[in-house]
Amino acid sequence: MTLADRWLLPDGMKEMLPPRARQVEMMRRRVLDLYDCWGYDLVMPPLAEHLESLLTGVGRDLEMKTFKLTDQVSGHTIGIRADMTPQVARIDAHRLRTEGPSRLCYCGSVLHTRPGNMLASRNPLQLGAELYGHAGLDSDVEVISLMLETLRTIDVKGPVSLDLGHVGVFSELMQEAGLTGEDQDRFIDMLQRKALPEISSFVAGLELVEGVAEKLLALPRLNGGVEVLQRARELFAGSESILAALTYIEQVAQRVESRYPATDLYFDLGELRGYHYHTGVVFAAYSPHFGQALAKGGRYDRIGEDFGRARPATGFSADLKTLLEVALAMPEIERSAVLVPATEEQDLLAAIADLRQAGVRVVQMLDGEVVPGCCDRQLVLKDGQWVVETR
Numbered sequence: 001m002t003l004a005d006r007w008l009l010p011d012g013m014k015e016m017l018p019p020r021a022r023q024v025e026m027m028r029r030r031v032l033d034l035y036d037c038w039g040y041d042l043v044m045p046p047l048a049e050h051l052e053s054l055l056t057g058v059g060r061d062l063e064m065k066t067f068k069l070t071d072q073v074s075g076h077t078i079g080i081r082a083d084m085t086p087q088v089a090r091i092d093a094h095r096l097r098t099e100g101p102s103r104l105c106y107c108g109s110v111l112h113t114r115p116g117n118m119l120a121s122r123n124p125l126q127l128g129a130e131l132y133g134h135a136g137l138d139s140d141v142e143v144i145s146l147m148l149e150t151l152r153t154i155d156v157k158g159p160v161s162l163d164l165g166h167v168g169v170f171s172e173l174m175q176e177a178g179l180t181g182e183d184q185d186r187f188i189d190m191l192q193r194k195a196l197p198e199i200s201s202f203v204a205g206l207e208l209v210e211g212v213a214e215k216l217l218a219l220p221r222l223n224g225g226v227e228v229l230q231r232a233r234e235l236f237a238g239s240e241s242i243l244a245a246l247t248y249i250e251q252v253a254q255r256v257e258s259r260y261p262a263t264d265l266y267f268d269l270g271e272l273r274g275y276h277y278h279t280g281v282v283f284a285a286y287s288p289h290f291g292q293a294l295a296k297g298g299r300y301d302r303i304g305e306d307f308g309r310a311r312p313a314t315g316f317s318a319d320l321k322t323l324l325e326v327a328l329a330m331p332e333i334e335r336s337a338v339l340v341p342a343t344e345e346q347d348l349l350a351a352i353a354d355l356r357q358a359g360v361r362v363v364q365m366l367d368g369e370v371v372p373g374c375c376d377r378q379l380v381l382k383d384g385q386w387v388v389e390t391r
């Protein structure tokens with residue numbers, strides 16, 4: 001590495017400079033205040049944990065995203081978190097042990113071995129909220145509503161579209177098809193890419209019970225408006241569990257629509273984001289001004305099993321830095337400051353302290369310093385009193 005290259009960041013790593021960093025911090029506070037108003041308590045998990053703890057309950061989904069290293073104190077393998085959700089699940093299971101529902105929120109840096117998509121950084125500032133201890137419509141609707149309120153608080157360029165699905169449809173269909181784990185992974189990959197020709201060839205090579213092939217071929221096309229649910233009911237008429245999942249999605253959609261009538265609803269029964277740990281409804285929010293999901297989440301009732309306390313759970317997460325890229329207006333930052341001379345006079349130091357206590361930005365000159373450009377006012381002594389004047 002050359003001397004010049006030492007100061008370059010690794011590919012995909014991003015940093016925040018003034019005034020952007022200040023704007024991100026102000027929005028972080030605003031969003032966390034929103035979560036507090038909804039009854040969600042803030043937690044701050046550590047950046048690194050034992051690898052087994054970070055990967056528990058989420059299968060292979062985070063394995064390849066997680067940086068691994070050896071702890072010089074214990075000799076154990078630890079990981080740098082790629083997602084804060086497992087950490088929050090551990091906190092709920094072992095540190096809080098709340099009886100009944102608990103509402104937790106967070107905002108912190110995570111690190112990915114590879115970017116999630118072409119638009120993503122490898123060091124997102126992940127924010128999110130999780131609701132533990134309640135299984136049912138009320139908690140899923142609450143979490144989706146809070147996700148939409150997050151986008152409203154940040155003032156994301158609209159209109160916002162809500163994508164709804166349910167992994168139960170795919171899970172039941174896999175049982176009917178009797179596919180091996182390897183074949184399921186292949187099918188999931190093709191389904192996520194909507195690779196219809198590949199899916200047709202794949203299904204043609206399977207030995208399936210009558211009618212199952214038709215369902216597999218139809219799954220990638222089951223997306224669109226609410227009419228998709230009726231088409232799915234006709235296709236899966238013989239499966240009570242799938243019909244129950246479809247009814248559940250419709251109930252969620254109706255309640256969300258009544259709260260947020262301006263939100264466009266989109267249904268995708270082939271959406272399998274986080275399939276290995278999601279257990280029910282899955283959802284994501286989109287804007288036409290950004291090519292990937294702005295926020296996403298779902299129900300994941302099995303995540304606490306490996307922690308010894310399986311609890312119903314639902315939640316969502318987003319990258320705060322990404323959200324601000326599509327915000328209509330960033331928080332305004334007052335960059336002006338009051339200039340004061342370099343001195344140790346006690347009355348001047350008291351005046352400086354009073355100004356800073358009142359939230360005024362004060363810059364005290366250093367010996368030989370050029371006057372900072374942000375200073376449009378100054379503190380001057382008049383009639384024995386220090387007063388602020390325009391420079």
